Amino acid sequence: MKVTVCVKRVPSTATRIKVGGDGKAIDEAGVEFVLNPYDEFAVEEALKQVDAAGGGEVTILSLGPEAITKELRTCLAMGAAKAVHLVHDAPFRDPLTVARVLVEEIKAQEPDLVLFGRQAVDNDNGQIGVMVATLLGFPAVPDVTELTIADGKARASREVEGGATEVYEVPLPCVITAQKGLNEPRYPNLKGIMAAKKKPIETKEPSLPDPAQTLESLALPPERSEGKIVGEGAEAVPELLRLLRDEASAL
Secondary structure: OOEEEOOOOOOOOOOOEOOOOOOOEEEOOOEEEEEEEEHHHHHHHHHHHHOOOOOOOOEEEEEEEEHHHHHHHHHHOOOOEEEEEOOOOOEEEHHHHHHHHHHHHHHHHOOOOOEEEEEOOOOOOHHHHHHHHHHOOOEEEEEEEEEEEEEOOOEEEOOOEEEEEEEOOOOEEEEEEEEEOOOOOOOOOOHHHHOOOOOOOOOOOOOOOOOOOOOOOOOOOOOOOOOOOOOOOOOHHHHHHHHHHHHHOOO
């Protein structure tokens, strides 16, 4: 089985973000970057499915700056066989443009399965996986929490609102986006880390199409106003209701 996993380098969710001087990108000074957490589930699932199939190859694919080599090495240390780095340094890349670039490389790889994290935690778009599937003409199941592959088909479960579970069966090749709960990503051990140093990372400079979107400005959300104490106990309820109705327009 051949599996391609698309990953992204993102700021850690524990990092304090500041807007850069140009107002169109974050100030990266002091920012810790990591492998997108949802992508860790995708990498782990690719490794599990290859093992279950009795063999195969997991290829990591990413579009991003030179610095993403660290995150690619992490994926290789987990057990992926090789990585392809599509080098592009622009801080903003709209989802459709990214999808179009990834599709050209995925076509060349001819995988049986394409995996993404459900979304990247920086922009939270959650669009690229299904866009790639549409452009490839592959069936897609997003936000998957359970995946079984057999007889050329993928059986995928996903949770929906209300606590219900939907189950889909689609033919391979297909695109799956991984949700938290799909698996427990492994930690690279010393043997894997040493082996990753010798695994290939192929670099390419893709030709990007004209962007479908442009970023005009970037700003942090306004600070929340201070809270208000309206009283204590049952006596405070009428005033609380009045404030919710008249000031917050919540009633």
